[in-house]
Amino acid sequence: MAGRRRRRQQFSRIHAFSCGKASFNGEHSLIGGPGFSRIVYCNDPECVEEANLINYGDNYVRTTKYTLASFLPKSLYEQFRRVANFYFLVCAILSFTPVSPYSAVSNVVPLVVVVGATMGKEIVEDWRRKKQDIEINNRKVKVHCGGGVFDSSKWRDLKVGDIVKVEKDEFFPADLILLSSSYDDAICYVETMNLDGETNLKLKQALEETSKFQEDSSFQNFKAIIKCEDPNANLYSFIGSLELEDQQYPLSPQQLLLRDSKLRNTDFIYGVVIFTGHDTKVMQNSTDPPSKRSKIERRMDKVVYFLFFMLFVIAFVCSVFFGIYTSRDIEDGHMTRWYLRPDDTTIYYDPKKAPIAAILQFLTALMLYSYFIPISLYVSIEIVKVLQSIFINQDLHMYHEETDKPAHARTSNLNEELGQVDTILSDKTGTLTCNSMEFIKCSIAGVAYGRGITEVERALARKKGSPLEKVLAEEDDNIAEIAEGKPTIKGFNFMDERIMNGNWVNEPHAKTIQNFLRLLAVCHTAIPEVDEETGKVSYEAESPDEAAFVIAARELGFEFYERTQTTISLREFDPLSGRKVDRPYKLLNVLEFSSARKRMSVIVRDEDGNLLLLCKGADSVMFERLAKNGKEFEEKTREHINEYADAGLRTLILAYRELDEEEYNQFNKEFTEAKNVVSAEREQIVEEIAGKIEKDLILLGATAVEDKLQNGVPECIDKLAQAGIKLWVLTGDKMETAINIGFACSLLRQGMKQIIISSETPEIKSLEKVEDKSAAAKAIKESVLHQIMEGKELLSASDENSEALALIIDGKSLTYALEDDVQDLFLELAIGCASVICCRSSPKQKALVTRLVKTKTGSTTLAIGDGANDVGMLQEADIGIGISGVEGMQAVMSSDIAIAQFRFLERLLLVHGHWCYRRISSMVCYFFYKNIVFGFTLFFFDIYASFSGEPAYNDWFLSLYNVFFTSLPVIALGVFDQDVSAKLCLKFPLLYQEGVQNVLFSWIRILGWAFNGVLSATIIYFFCISALEDQAFRKGGEVVGLEELGATMYTCVVWVVNCQMALSINYFTYIQHVFIWGGICFWYIFLLAYGAMNPLISTTAYKVFIEACAPAPSYWLVTLLVLVASLIPYFTFASIKMRFFPTYHQMIQWIRRDGQAEDPEYCNVVRQRSIRHTTVGYTARFEASKRFEEKFESNP
Secondary structure, X not given: OHHHHHHOOOHHHOOOOOOOOOOOOHHHHHOOOOOOOEEEEEOOHHHHHHHHHHOOOOOOOOOOOOOOOOHHHHHHHHHHOOHHHHHHHHHHHHOOOOOOOOOHHHHHHHHHHHHHHHHHHHHHHHHHHHHHHHHHHOOEEEEEOOOOOEEEEEHHHOOOOOEEEEEOOOEOOOEEEEEEEOOOOOEEEEEOHHHHOOOOEEEEEOOOOOOOOOOHHHHOOOOEEEEEOOOOOOOOOOOEEEEEOOEEEEEOHHHEEOOOOEEEOOOEEEEEEEEOHHHOHHHHHOOOOOOOOOHHHHHHHHHHHHHHHHHHHHHHHHHHHHHHHHHOOEEOOEEOOHHHOOOOOOHHHOHHHHHHHHHHHHHHHHHHHHHHOOOOHHHHHHHHHHHHHHHHHOOHHHOEOOOOEOOEEOOOOOOHHHHOEEEEEXXXXXXXXXXXXXXXXXXXXXXXXXXXXXXHHHHHHHHOOOOHHHHHHHHHHHHHHHHOOOOOEOOEOOOOOOOHHHHHHHOOOHXXXXXXXXXXXXXOOOEEEEOOOOOOXXXXXXXXXXXXXXXXXXXXXXXXXXXXXXXXXXXXEEOOOOEEEEEEEEEEEEEOOOOOOOEEEEEEEOOOOOEEEEEEEOHHHHHHHEOHHHOOOHHHHHHHHHHHHHOOEEEEEEEEEEEOHHHHHHHHHHHHHHHOXXXXXXXXXXXXXXXXXXXXXXXXXXXXXXXXXXXXXXXHHHHHHHOOOEEEEEOOOOHHHHHHHHHHOOOOOOOOEXXXXXXXXXXXXXXXXXXXXXXXXXXXXXXXXXXXXXXXXXXXHHHHHOOOEEEEEOHHHHHHHOOOOOHHHHHHHHHHOOEXXXXXXXXXHHHHHHHHHHHHHOOEEEEEEOOHHHHHHHHHOOEEEEEOOOOOOHHHHOOOEEEOOOXXXXXXXXXXXXHHHHHHHHHHHHHHHHHHHHHHHHHHHHHHOOOOOOOOOOHHHHHHHHHHHOHHHHHHHHHHOOOOOHHHHHHOHHHHXXXXXXXXXXXXXXXXXXXXXXHHHHHHHHHHHHHHOXXXXXXXXXXXXXXXXXXXXXXXXXXXXXXXXXXXXOOOOHHHHHHHHHHHHHHHHHHHHHHOOOHHHHHHHOOHHHHXXXXXXXXXXHHHHHHHHHHHHHHHHHHHHHHHOOOHHHHHHHHHHOOXXXXXXXXXXXXXXXXXXXXXXXXXXXHHHHHHHHHHHHOO
């Protein structure tokens, strides 16, 4: 029913736009030239071959990283681009030569396992992308297949020139030129949420000449040629022409429908495909996300390079000494080491060619000491990060039940970076606020209505230090009582019994209230959607504000329920009969809203035949349009809108006038003529004529809608401030609104001085009127620079008396502040301030500010936003957080991590960020420790063996050390370890500073672990060699050979590094117990199983455990003593540090273990020992007010 009714509507009769009256302008002359060469043959199969010769792409879209053919070469390149993997590849190749100290197989297998695991992860991730591509490419759309018949076809099979039929709520499969729609005048409503994040509907309209093609059969003989621009990334411009029946018609963005936008409130449209697949504008805009690496990973690379340097130095020293020893093997014809037979040897040990032997030995040493480089480090870290991401995704504390959206770590590369954030750069609308407008207050006939209290009002009450808070609390109780039992209505948060439930008829100005509510219900472009089952009416509006107005009118008794081409129908409360009546209003004209006009109007005729002009707009343009007799309530209304603005509410003025027939007829004649003008000035002429009738208005009142703060935002900001994290707000809103939101979320507070750098100063406004624009720009820049210097002077003064400052700057000033010669001064000022708010910021400015903070300070930045205008900022920051709210998915798709609400940032950073940073830092340090222990035992034995390159251990002992015997406990550490619980992380937020200051991965800590590794290796080797070299080892009195010494040393290494891990862990789980003690047990099982194999396979390990080591008491005794001796230094150091120099997390562990975590006195002592002065957040505001009261009391 709705579809058939809507089909006959002709909105072009009432709207300011005109069907098909586009005009050729200067830009259309570019068609056919460079960049404007595309020719599309519409619905012409005979020209398909010609189009194929031009080689337009198909509509298949691929977002995968690899194809079947490119996977192997591309993935291998990615793996061996890492210097460590390339080094191991070289070692694997050299292992097939005689210089290798071990067998080739034992060296190649671990490399294949590590590289294969990483490539497997790449396959899994790319397969997910592939499945998403398959789903999108196989979507169905109706395509004209000849003879006026439309049949379903897959998106992937579309070709340029195809005619498609898209139905309501379907996505457009490619970039289309709109030909016609279910509306007679060929308009349609389009939702572009996936493209630009905007939720309001866009109006598109076809050319008048194609609007008649409204049936499938009408396309049987349709032929046309479109000439237009080549594929490009600009979403908001399009230049082209359509040749139909030998006539040329200009095309503009008004006719362009973009892929991935959705058809709304229109039953169907017909369109012709002009750009397909990767030529579409949305795909042209999709860029590969920047490659982001965490600070720990970058420093880890430096540590690996350091280990490489150490490896080369050791290999060089070994080769030099080997050359010296070899050259001395034959002196004056005498053999010093006769048992090596230097007189009958190969080139590798030839005393006569000692330099060549030394060079070959250098290669052997490079391979032998490869165990300094942890081959499984990168793959282990990737496994750990993926598992950490799973824990983040499954955290129920970050699950938003209302939208059914959990947290989603879209990349696992930056988990530890979450624990090092120094500065957060946040969008406001939709990020700090809900981006869902609620009608909360209004002023009618000079009387303020609405008892709702905004967060900003509460903050302002505290800011002014007034006793209003008690009043607010009482109001809250009253509202709660009134609202009890009533269902919440989206867009309506209004409470005032004076005008609700029809009580407005008892008010002194009942007629004005009636006109006010009627205007809300009639003056808009919303479209009603009636649920056939329940009969409930919902609205599709071009903006959330407009939807809130229509909903408010409905809830207050004026329900808009139907729109036709010429009427708007209401069910309104009739004060005479006391019941609701259906009342139609004939819709004559709609004078649309624009940023220049700042208002919209409708002209209607009521049942009595009266002509009414109903107008709503910004106070800056409305008050000047009031008639002399229409200003009765102006003074009171101005007071109220100022109060509403202070409360952070968006306001609009409502006014009306009655028109006489003659005036309207004259206007309508001029207006119709202006709409039909074919020139570039048409819009301007239409606006001028509309402005002539929008005068002599009678003021009715004002509306106030609230964009509410999200739940938990003030508490979250307070916690982040206590953690020492700075918050900058970058918003496109005007300064007053941003400042009010700043007070609401405690970024600003009473007594905080504000440094305001604005372009709205009288001197800058006068400069903007100067004709010489370059001179004006230079003068404006000097003015901005002067304001920055004044701010720096204030900053210097505030440093002396510890006052907190806030910097507020608008977009125009920011343009100059970001220039190369000013940005350092601006940043210096901004960093010194407690809060920074950038208003009227463009998307590009948001990205530039983020880049400035990131590059100049060197600290970790986190950007958080929800709209397409935040994408640049998210990609520029070290970490981009997308809010999966109502503004589409573009911010989420460009982010590293997606969360549903800003408040979840508290847990994401203070809990998961802290844990991930601590786990990865400890994991990497431990990795280097265990490899240094292993590598130095090889080095010490090599010295013992005259630098000959003889390994102390069996080939497979060497190869499996990193892969099996010591890797799983490290992975368990990286996934499960916790220094303190989540509850205590949130209770003591300053614990987060350990990550910001990089305490756990500083060079001192890395070198400390390296020293511990060298010390452990020294104790293991010299204890073993001293205890076993000259002593009987077996019952028969035999001393140890290389096999027994190697097995014993290896056993000691496995025990020491695993027990060191046990000492380092703060939080044991059964998994860690299994991995640590299971790793040690696995070593013994492996030694038994491997030793039982054929000697050709097990070589030096053949029955070494069961026949030699296990029966020998000295083997077990040495293992025990070496273990204790190796761990004593670390245990002693850790005990002294814990007792006399505890870190912040150790103090928290103390009070938890002593059972005093809930004792406020102990908690306060711990906080006081480490906490620093917090300058923003409600805690800081409370402390500031307390200091103010104490100061006031001491100075009566």
